[in-house]
Amino acid sequence: xxxxxxxxxxxxxxxxxxxxxxxxxxxxxxxxxxxxxxxxxxxxxxxxxxxxxxxxxxxxxxxxxxxxxxxxxxxxxxxxxxxxxxxxxxxxxxxxxxxxxxxxxxxxxxxxxxxxxxxxxxxxxxxxxxxxxxxxxxxxxxxxxxxxxxxxxxxxxxxxxxxxxxxxxxxxxxxxxxxxxxxxxxxxxxxxxxxxxxxxxxxxxxxxxxxxxxxxxxxxxxxxxxxxxxxxxxxxxxxxxxxxxxxxxxxxxxxxxxxxxxxxxxxxxxxxxxxxxxxxxxxxxxxxxxxxxxxxxxxxxxxxxxxxxxxxxxxxxxxxxxxxxxxxxxxxxxxxxxxxxxxxxxxxxxxxxxxxxxxxxxxxxxxxxxxxxxxxxxxxxxxxxxxxxxxxxxxxxxxxxxxxxxxxxxxxxxxxxxxxxxxxxxxxxxxxxxxxxxxxxxxxxxxxxxxxxxxxx
Numbered sequence: 001x002x003x004x005x006x007x008x009x010x011x012x013x014x015x016x017x018x019x020x021x022x023x024x025x026x027x028x029x030x031x032x033x034x035x036x037x038x039x040x041x042x043x044x045x046x047x048x049x050x051x052x053x054x055x056x057x058x059x060x061x062x063x064x065x066x067x068x069x070x071x072x073x074x075x076x077x078x079x080x081x082x083x084x085x086x087x088x089x090x091x092x093x094x095x096x097x098x099x100x101x102x103x104x105x106x107x108x109x110x111x112x113x114x115x116x117x118x119x120x121x122x123x124x125x126x127x128x129x130x131x132x133x134x135x136x137x138x139x140x141x142x143x144x145x146x147x148x149x150x151x152x153x154x155x156x157x158x159x160x161x162x163x164x165x166x167x168x169x170x171x172x173x174x175x176x177x178x179x180x181x182x183x184x185x186x187x188x189x190x191x192x193x194x195x196x197x198x199x200x201x202x203x204x205x206x207x208x209x210x211x212x213x214x215x216x217x218x219x220x221x222x223x224x225x226x227x228x229x230x231x232x233x234x235x236x237x238x239x240x241x242x243x244x245x246x247x248x249x250x251x252x253x254x255x256x257x258x259x260x261x262x263x264x265x266x267x268x269x270x271x272x273x274x275x276x277x278x279x280x281x282x283x284x285x286x287x288x289x290x291x292x293x294x295x296x297x298x299x300x301x302x303x304x305x306x307x308x309x310x311x312x313x314x315x316x317x318x319x320x321x322x323x324x325x326x327x328x329x330x331x332x333x334x335x336x337x338x339x340x341x342x343x344x345x346x347x348x349x350x351x352x353x354x355x356x357x358x359x360x361x362x363x364x365x366x367x368x369x370x371x372x373x374x375x376x377x378x379x380x381x382x383x384x385x386x387x388x389x390x391x392x393x394x395x396x397x398x399x400x401x402x403x404x405x406x407x408x409x410x411x412x413x414x415x416x417x418x419x420x421x422x423x424x425x426x427x428x429x430x431x432x433x434x435x436x437x438x439x440x441x442x443x444x445x446x447x448x449x450x451x452x453x454x455x456x457x
Contacts, residue, residue, distance in 0.1 A: 024165070042162055044056060052156035053122055067116040067221075075151050077124060078104070082100050087124070088150070123152060126309050127312060141408055141443055142444075148361065158184045158213060161445065172288065172383045175187070184400070185214065193229070205291055223421065223422075234426055240270050242273070242353045255355075281385065284341075291330050291334075356398050359382070361409075395416050395418065397413070398412070401437060
């Protein structure tokens, strides 16, 4: 049996049934052409099974460059030449008014200009506002479990092997939540590091464009193309802090998986300490939600959504009732308190470790407002540990950290101060060099093409 990971003690996949998906960065140049062709051929099958694309059709790269041939997908929120994004709204592309874009979003221009090959546009929750992904793509690990939102289609496309990487957005956790749900790696950049021109806006003070991929190494490969003004350090931070109270407040299967990942990080040669942080994180929720609701309403409150998206319409209506002075005060409070908050959270540590979510990824029935089993508090819990990152404009990386008692992926979050994206990705890559969780294929994928399979030791 071919091994899929660098640690020979870790099996190929949860069931030990065969190889996992390869990383683009680990493929020899000669193998990349075959892998790219396999993705293009495999993507329609992934779509048929998991409904993660709104449009398929390979866009040939505009040029050759560092990403030549790399198959990627883009969340359906980016302008492309001659195509307006659907932004998760039913029928949006059919009844769109106004001129179609004459220029692609900045991130598409950068990827295409570096030789990457777009396979298609992926599903998303309406206006990127909902965190569970219910009603969109199906989770390839278990169709009865949510795929995570709002970048659900992008995460599923990567997890199922249709692409090596996919663009998504993160306003309160919308990259990191689906990363846990689908067992992939996510990079939420420092606020402002990646251009948002040509992308749908939800809450401009919080929105960030980032990546989902199989591994941190693949994100390291791509990140300098997207964040051209940032220096990406290649060494992990020498000292990290586990937010022990956030871990202790999590469900037992989350605790078990994240503790094992933290032990693996400590074995990478970094100094590990334990710090409290949960009260600070929780205190940031109210201003974050106020800003999110007010800015989203200002951006989209004029849309006629009541008939086709009644739940979203009700959420936006709450933002319309927020007085302008309250919004100004919330923004000022975060801006003025950011430096002391960071000192309180980080101390001398270069990165924080905590779960992506305090709960296991929930079943669809619990997260669907139309279900009799719907539990609204569950939606709130999905972003309980992610939204503080957006409130403070911080970078974060979500990495697979094992599996819960149902065999579903669990993820650990690595959070840094602004501008430390490279160090976080280096730490994530070091962790993944010692472990194999990120390489394990979803249980519903058994027949993916051999050019996508990991080879080696």
